[in-house]
Amino acid sequence: GGIITQTPKFLIGQEGQKLTLKCQQNFNHDTMYWYRQDSGKGLRLIYYSITENDLQKGDLSEGYDASREKKxxxxxTVTSAQKNEMAVFLCASSIDWSAETLYFGSGTRLTVL
Amino acid sequence: QQQVRQSPQSLTVWEGETAILNCSYENSAFDYFPWYQQFPGEGPALLISILSVSDKKEDGRFTIFFNKREKKLSLHIADSQPGDSATYFCAARVLATGGNNKLTFGQGTVLSVIP
Known part of the structure; x- marks a missing residue:
């Protein structure tokens, strides 16, 4: 088995601030994802990385940057936090690019004051 | 535009009843449909999945019924238990070459099972 660890669990920022969320997995999976979860809107893909050194934009990438530092x-990174940017950010990984099974972390809850 | 739609938004059933959660989609190229279960404070976890070549998939109390012609599927939870109370997400994938696969999620159904 393995685990996805997201830090921090709670993140409070100021409007306009640059904020960074981190994710670690010990599954030795190739592919990793960042999703945003808003109440009533499901999960929307922000960025994903098929393998180390790869970076792909999802449907919601504007206002965000991502970095795959290692496997x-x-x-x-939220490049400039907005007042309406209150959501849960979920990191996930899958064994490869087929996306058959995603393993999720428990999320980072972002609140912008 | 929401490519994967779920209904109802919330559902309450009594313990022992069968809960039916619905999902519809627009993209005919979707080939794989997983359902994820999420408890409060946790990330979603894969519950059961089906490929578009099948019309039914069972796993214990959980059954997916799939209608490719109508682009609809449903998750049936038989003998519902209070521990089944969670949010359920229907998702869909287009199997693309070149590693560009990604899941598209519906907006979720919140299920409450009353003892």
Whole structure:
């Protein structure tokens, strides 16, 4: 088995601030994802990385940057926090690009004051 | 535009009843449909999945019924238990070459099972 660790669990920022969320996995999976979860809107893909050194934009990438530092870690940066940016950010990994099974972390809850 | 739609938004059933969660989609190229279960404070976890070549998939109390012609599927939870109370997400994938696969999620159904 393995685990996805997201830090921090709670993140409070100021409007306009640059904020970074971190994700580590010990599954030795190739592919990692960042999703945003808003109440009533499901999960929307922000960025994903098929393998180390790869970076792909999802449907919601505007306002975010991502970095795959090594195979086990994937970071997400909110480039300028907005007042309506209150959501849960979920990191996930899958064994490969087929996306058959995603393993999720428990999320980072972002609140912008 | 929401490519994967779920209904109802919330559902309450009594313990022992069968809960039916619905999902519809627009993209005919979707080939794989997983359902994820999420408890409060946790990330979603894969519950059961089906490929578009099948019309039914069972795993214990959980059954997916799939209608490719109508682009609809449903998750049936038989003998519902209070521990089944969670949010359920229907998702869909287009199997693309070149590693560009990604899951598209519906907006979720919140299930409450009353003892």
């Amino acid at each position: 086990s870690s994937f970071s997400l």
